[in-house]
Amino acid sequence: MIIILAAITLQVTAAILALRQSGKKPAIGWLFIAIPLLLLGAIKTLDLVGIPTGIQPEVLTLFVGASMFVGLVFVSKIFKAYHQNLTLLKSIQDIDRVMLSSISYNGVINAIIDKLNQTINPDAVGIYTYDKHGHKLNVLKAYNLSEEFQKKVTGDGNEFIKSVIENRRTLIIDRFESDEDVGFLPLLKQEGYAGYVGTPIVSKGGAPIGAMALYLRKPKKYSKHDIDFIKTVSSQVGIALDREQFIDRIHEMNFESVYSLVQAIEMRDPYTRGHSLQVAKLASSIAEAIGFTGKDLELVKFAGLLHDVGKIAVPESILKKPSFLTNDEWKIIQLHPKQSVAIIDPIKGLRQIRDWVLYHHERWDGRGYPKNIKGDRIPIQSRILSVCDTYSAMTEDRPYRKRLSDQEARNEIRKVAGSQLDPTVSSIFLDLGVNGRNGNFINSFSKDTLLGDLDLDSTSNGNGNGKAFSQSVLSLLEKSKQ
Ligand SMILES: [Fe+2]
Structure with missing residues (x-):
């Protein structure tokens, strides 16, 4: 009887040890090793001991039953641990997949x-x-946290987060022990x-x-695997x-490149300095x-910024001529929409604006250039640019006027609405009463546009109101206004 009890104790101990070890090695490995060992152990025990005389069959049945029960518990625990580990591993893989398919951190979070x-x-x-x-x-992200609690967590008195970050x-x-009230504990309680867990x-x-912090309403001891999972997720x-x-930096560099094009043309002609930015704003x-939102609105801004960039190919003698232009000079000026398109073309994210820029000098009555198209055959975006370009040009000094x-400029817009300009767009402009000279407009540019072909996650900037540009871009723009 002593030997049988010892054998059962031995098996129980072995099973517990194996289960504890399974946390360090793949559980499935232990599963395949432990089952045969357990069976062999039971058989060997009987073989060594033999069936002692005097032992009742009920006792032997109890011994085998206990062995099987221990084995069953052991195997089920191994299975459970294996399944949990597999779930954690799969979760990490799923997050990795999101990271590969989305460049927005929002999607990953x-x-x-x-x-x-x-x-x-x-x-x-x-x-x-x-x-x-x-x-x-x-x-950065709060799940199930009250507004008030969030404010307190990010406040000065949160030693927990500071300790986690600094160390x-x-x-x-x-x-939490009920009598503990140090540091951040009272607020958590x-x-x-x-x-x-932080x-x-x-x-x-x-x-x-x-730092990432997990909050639990009931005391819970997370396993080593759980803690490893939390750490991995945090990384x-x-x-x-x-x-x-x-990505932000790439975007800034893209924007800086685009804006340097605009700067290049505007530096050649001091009379048009700030013109493109004003047209973009208006x-x-x-x-x-009208109802444009998101990327559609964003592209209009870029079209405004770049509509005249083709003037870089127009000789300065024509740009700065203090008198009216000859016919030949006019023909050269009239090439600038096509030249703007040629400059914009290599920027994949801006291909959609090429026609809008190309037609920004078309007239509502069909007497514009380069294609003499009229009315609503002219893209709405070009008609918008045309109204803004006309207003902006009239309110700027020129060498000859x-x-x-x-x-006065608004009165002129009113006069040419229906002939030169789209009457509806003109009316909307006049009703708005804006002049495009105020406001921190540049902050409204989103990063989505210039990175459009990278397929940004829709959750990042779905409303088109992207992040502000860096200090370097802002100072660049400030300088241009001086
Ligand atoms: Fe133009």
């Missing part, structure tokens, strides 16, 4: 929240990052949380840029943010009033 919910199921999640100066902690170490609190978010260069947030920063206001006042 949403996928991460989904996967956390499907696997380790926290009650709330907060993803926090420092601003670009590294001073203030902002909420670059994961902070795990399985349960007040919100009804009983457990907390992991740092680190950039590619190793700098801590934020995926870091990769997504790094990539976002990289065109944007009209397009928005002084500028008109805002009111």
Whole structure:
């Protein structure tokens, strides 16, 4: 009897040990090793001991039954652990897939929240990052967190997040003791949380840029696999943010290139300095009033910015001529819409605007150039540009005339509406009462347009109101206004 009890104890111990070990090695491996060992162990035990005389068959049945029960429990636990690990691994793969298919960090963050919910199921999640100066902690993503709590978490008194970020170490609190009231604990308790896991978010260069915090309403001890999963997910947030920063910089460089084209032409002719930006602003206001949104609105802005870029091919002697132009000189000037298109053409993200730019000197009555098309055969975007270009040109000095006042220019627009200009677009412009000379317009440019062929995730900037440009771009634009 002692030997039988010892054998059962031995098997139970072996099963527990194997189960604990399975956390370090693939569980399936243990499954295949443990089942034969367990069976062999049972057979060998009987073989060594033999069927002792005097032992009742019921006792032997109990022994075999206990062995089978232990084996069953062991196998089911191994299966459960294996399944959990597989789910975590698959979740990481799913997030990786989102990272490959989307260059927006928003898509990745949403996928991460989904996967956390499907696997380790926290009650709330907060993803926090420092601003670009590294001073203030902002909420990048909040799941199930109250507004008030978010403000407090990012406030000065949050030692938990600071400790996680500064020490670059994961902070795990399985349960809060009721008498503990140090640091951030009172606020967490007040919100009804009983457990907390905070992991740092680190950039590619190793700098801590934020933290991810999981909040639990009931005490829970996460397994080593769960904690590893949380850490992996946190590093995926870091990769997504790094990539976002990289894309932002590419976008800025694209915009700087586009804007340098505009600068190049406007520097040659001081009379038209700021003209393109003003046309872009006015065109944007009209397009928005008509109902343009998102990328459609964005492209109108770029068309306004680039409509006259082809003037770079017009000799300065013609551009700055202080008297009226000859017929031959007019013919050269009239080539500029085609030349603008030739310059824009290599920019894939702006191909849609080529016709709008090409036709920006067409007239409503068909007497414009280069194609003499009329009425609504002229793209609406070109008709918008035409109204804005006309107003802007009239309110600028020229070598051969002084500028008109805002009111005088509006009166002129009124006069030519229906002949030179689209009457409806003219009317919308006059009703808006804008002049395009105020406001931080450049901040309204979205990054989607110039990176359009990279298929940005729709969740990033779906409304077309993208991020502000960097300080370098803003200063570039400020300089152009002086
Ligand atoms: Fe033009």
